[in-house]
Amino acid sequence: MPPFVRQLARSAPKLLAGEDRLRFYAEQIGRLSVDHREQLRGFVEQYVAKMHPMGASDLDMGGPATLGRVWYRVDGDKTPHFELGVASNDEVDILILNLLSERNQDDLWEVQSADFSYQLDAEDGMRKRFRCTAYYDNQHLGVCLRAINEEVRPLDGLGFHPVIQKGVLFSNVRSGLALVTGVTGSGKSTTLDAIIDANNQDFDGHIVIIAKPLEYVHNPQRCIIRHREVGPDVPSFKVGVSQALRQDPDIIMIGEMRDPETIDAAIEAADTGHKVFSTLHTASAVESLDRIVAEYPPYEQERVRSRLADVLNLVVSQKLPPKIGGGRVLAKEVLWVTASVKAAIHNNNTGEIYQMIWEGGRQGMITLEQDLFRLVRERKITPDIGLQYANNKRRFQQLMQTA
Template structure:
């Protein structure tokens, strides 16, 4: 028992250590000496920008050729001043060559590509795309330390599901809402507390996990290690993993592969871009043909463990605060999903709340809690709500609507 406690304690210490990934080796583009020097200078300037943004807690950088860099911090855009904040087409082209290791036509066939880059101090996800302005890019800073699930506010009911042997957990929300970070926290929990085989396929790989104890982690990146998600999931099923992480449910083929994995003895954690639980279910099922949908609906109703929808809203401290909507599947929800009655899910959640057996909760319930805790204002909550009239009633009932200076 002492040995086990010592091992688990060492796991926690190991997992808290920052994970730094060195940048890829310089790529020799076929050009003359001066151009190679210019490329090196461009990459050095980019690394300096990334390090500066990391130090300033900037979340995103938007870069267009020959225009000042825009930095996003706590949801607010700020434009760089001076020539050091301007990059050329040649600079962006050099970054793309370096990030894709000289791969021919890296923006084809979709017109955009996502990559991961590192400076030695910070790691970023970069999205390059063709546009009217030329090739533009957005960089998102990735935390250097993999966060604990508690630290990023993943509800306990979601955390408790990672011990399950099989099933599907879907993290929903817009780009930049913290879905990948939440999953990283869950994988850290599995890595720290269990000895399991974890198979991760993403586009790109953002957080790099160090194995703890007997845990085995495979991390693959679309484009570099696998051609697409369905192909990678097929390989995963041959590798006997306990947990499969799928970066995004991009299309019906990926959704079908994820559902198959979840119904054949694997815990599958993935992301999509819906704004509510109902939208998430409609989007998942709607990818399939009318003939396929009844079977998909039945399999999804049985394999789904939970859906968590997350959005970031402005907090009173000037930062961003996550508001969430959570569905934890049960027999009632299973029947509603199977019988094509997803529109009744909200009423079922409210009914469970009244009955005192709530495990799921709506976005409005989360917003109400954040207002009550003083983390966000009433105005912010009302603007973020999907059902503002319902939220208004709850705020008034709690004595918060008038208290915060809004007309009753």
């Protein structure tokens, strides 16, 4: 730790606590020389640089919960690394605040959290990007950095049925809403990047990506690809979508449908003839439908349900169970919205949709349990892991009994 960091950490008046103390540190950091600020960043970068060699997907540091350690998630398990030393909560507060721009700090003061992107210039000349979140933890700051894939996985490598692979391409289906859902860390961004990359190579057009923060930056090939980050480039997802409609796009990718306003904007964009991709934090296709409708008050739900049925094309819900021999593997549930599915959504009979997915293999559909069973048969995961990750454990057990 650079000596001046400990001096700065000791300089805060004892009567200051919580946000007042953090604001004091932010003011002091703003007065540091460029050389001192680069030293702070370099100290953090020694931790970040270890992620790639160890195969870590995430780094956590800061706040009382980490006990002054740096924690890494490798193959799904998050553990502390003691050889990196121990820092005080105040010292790590200073390190984290130094990573934030003034706009990021404004977000932090306003909502106690700030999302931002981070770039590391590696020794091999490559630039490695990270999606980051800084947030309050018991009156101090914590930060999580998630590594962004340096290369886009090919769409062919995700194991989708040919019907689905064609369905996500603008050249085959030119409008509608497609969702990729899953819990945090389930690979949603990887799947969306694969879809965007496939379209980038498939047709001549314009793609607008609205995200917070920006993750993988696509190189234009056959498409113009605009990358607009909520905060620096546009004030909100909703405004970003509204502005995109005046920018002559073919595809709009919305990083996350996190509120009714963004959901309305996504549905409107799809309804006006654009192809829209977005994400939700849900564990199954049916749950995704119910979650969207539940975001609205009861008197609006019928309207939303009807509009959703009209524009929705596809829902992919995914998980990343641990793979035999190390690493993780993609398990997914795929709902292709047929006429029968549309009718079920319209009539608020979403409970029937799981069986439609179960029986919809010819149309590219598969339940999560069927896909987990496939991974067990291919000896990629164990039966116990399959059962652990299944949403419908009874159905998964039935499949295992027939094996």
